[in-house]
Amino acid sequence: MTAQTHPVEFGRYQTSEQMFNRAKEFMPGGVNSPVRSFGSVGGTPVFMAGAEGAVLQDMDANQYVDYVGSWGPMILGHANPKVLESIKMIADLSTSFGAPTDRETALADHIIERHKAVDMVRLVNSGTEATMSAIRLARGYTGKKRIIKCDGCYHGHVDSLLVAAGSGAASCGIPGSAGVPEELANLTTVVPYNDLDAVEKVFGDYDDIAALIIEPVAGNMGCIPPVEGYLKGLEELCKANGTLLIFDEVMTGFRLSYGSAQELYDIDPDITCFGKIIGGGLPLAAYGGKKDIMQHIAPLGPVYQAGTLSGNPLAVSAGVATVEQLNRDLYATLEDKTKQLVEGLGSILTNAGIPHASNRVGSMFTIFFSEKAPQNFEDVQQTDLERFKKFFHAMLEEGVYLPPSAFEASFVSTAHTDELINFTLEAAQKAIQKIK
Ligand code: PMP
Numbered sequence: 185m186t187a188q189t190h191p192v193e194f195g196r197y198q199t200s201e202q203m204f205n206r207a208k209e210f211m212p213g214g215v216n217s218p219v220r221s222f223g224s225v226g227g228t229p230v231f232m233a234g235a236e237g238a239v240l241q242d243m244d245a246n247q248y249v250d251y252v253g254s255w256g257p258m259i260l261g262h263a264n265p266k267v268l269e270s271i272k273m274i275a276d277l278s279t280s281f282g283a284p285t286d287r288e289t290a291l292a293d294h295i296i297e298r299h300k301a302v303d304m305v306r307l308v309n310s311g312t313e314a315t316m317s318a319i320r321l322a323r324g325y326t327g328k329k330r331i332i333k334c335d336g337c338y339h340g341h342v343d344s345l346l347v348a349a350g351s352g353a354a355s356c357g358i359p360g361s362a363g364v365p366e367e368l369a370n371l372t373t374v375v376p377y378n379d380l381d382a383v384e385k386v387f388g389d390y391d392d393i394a395a396l397i398i399e400p401v402a403g404n405m406g407c408i409p410p411v412e413g414y415l416k417g418l419e420e421l422c423k424a425n426g427t428l429l430i431f432d433e434v435m436t437g438f439r440l441s442y443g444s445a446q447e448l449y450d451i452d453p454d455i456t457c458f459g460k461i462i463g464g465g466l467p468l469a470a471y472g473g474k475k476d477i478m479q480h481i482a483p484l485g486p487v488y489q490a491g492t493l494s495g496n497p498l499a500v501s502a503g504v505a506t507v508e509q510l511n512r513d514l515y516a517t518l519e520d521k522t523k524q525l526v527e528g529l530g531s532i533l534t535n536a537g538i539p540h541a542s543n544r545v546g547s548m549f550t551i552f553f554s555e556k557a558p559q560n561f562e563d564v565q566q567t568d569l570e571r572f573k574k575f576f577h578a579m580l581e582e583g584v585y586l587p588p589s590a591f592e593a594s595f596v597s598t599a600h601t602d603e604l605i606n607f608t609l610e611a612a613q614k615a616i617q618k619i620k
Pocket of ligand 1: 255309310311312313315338339340341399403404432433434435459460469
């Protein structure tokens with residue numbers, strides 16, 4: 185497949201529209217995860233038919249260069265031959281045993297080998313499960329109750345963490361969530377991202393803080409890197425206060441570098457959550473950390489956590505086949521490619537006189553329509569969200585699939601060839617005529 189689109193014409197998304205109307209009758213909002221509904225950009229979500237490499241094809245046979253990558257997992261592009269082969273090979277044996285397999289140990293080994301802060305892992309099925317379990321483990325280990333999280337960071341739809349939770353909720357205009365008991369929400373203290381003083385103050389106010397959970401590079405309010413010294417400062421504060429530092433690397437893990445964000449910023453978190461890439465596009469996630477902490481999990485310890493499909497053979501195989509392809513050279517290439525793309529987009533916007541700022545770490549990036557690069561969620565909310573909507577739709581019409589929300593990060597994969605990056609830049613050149 186190469187990216188090309190039908191000329192803009194009436195009925196271009198006709199099949200998607202029909203499918204969306206039918207889906208809305210059977211599923212809330214017609215989708216199984218809110219951001220997919222295009223709620224914050226308007227219009228009809230595009231229903232997908234297939235994908236290969238970095239190109240998606242929808243049900244109306246429009247093709248798009250994909251910068252969503254299934255929200256992060258597809259670092260090798262879609263339908264990666266080795267990943268497909270590994271899934272097919274295992275599927276012939278069984279789709280689920282509910283008993284241990286050696287592949288699970290192989291995946292655990294890959295995770296541990298790359299992360300010096302991780303001695304043991306537990307595999308689960310989603311990022312939400314990983315963060316939920318990490319919080320329970322931190323509470324069980326420390327005997328404390330309170331959690332600190334950052335405004336705009338999303339850690340899955342865990343009750344304690346659905347407070348000021350960025351992307352999905354923000355895209356729907358929901359600050360928290362109905363259904364979360366006040367008693368539980370009160371145990372979560374929210375601080376602005378990139379503000380060490382705010383965290384210090386919370387430690388002054390409370391002495392029962394079990395964990396501070398953070399996206400080391402935020403991705404759920406668009407891509408926002410930590411300011412110099414921020415993560416180190418958090419590490420020191422947590423250590424000094426007997427609080428566990430949880431790195432939520434569900435998005436950044438295996439994405440930003442060989443050893444994830446913790447290697448890039450040289451931090452030693454107590455617990456790390458993984459997801460997305462480690463399942464190669466199948467439902468799989470994990471949490472891991474130091475041995476003495478992880479040994480508190482059942483069956484070794486008193487913190488209970490389990491799963492019928494945990495360590496599912498198909499997902500584990502896809503994960504192993506994915507991470508085995510991710511070597512250090514590949515991260516360097518990915519970074520170069522992403523830099524080329526982001527700088528190219530920046531020049532196009534500069535030449536058109538459109539105020540913008542780009543944040544990028546490795547192969548994760550966001551172009552914000554604002555003069556200044558945002559450093560926290562409040563900054564992001566002040567960017568030009570209307571212009572983002574127009575840009576999103578204009579790019580879609582030109583054959584480029586960006587995340588349908590200004591509060592989400594974009595991802596580049598190894599399947600984004602120079603040709604596809606040039607195609608994207610040409611598309612942007614045309615798209616900006618519609619957003620000036
Ligand atoms: N943590 C982070 C940083 C995430 O980006 C996400 C999902 N976008 C999650 C947790 C939740 O993962 P899942 O959707 O697999 O439950």
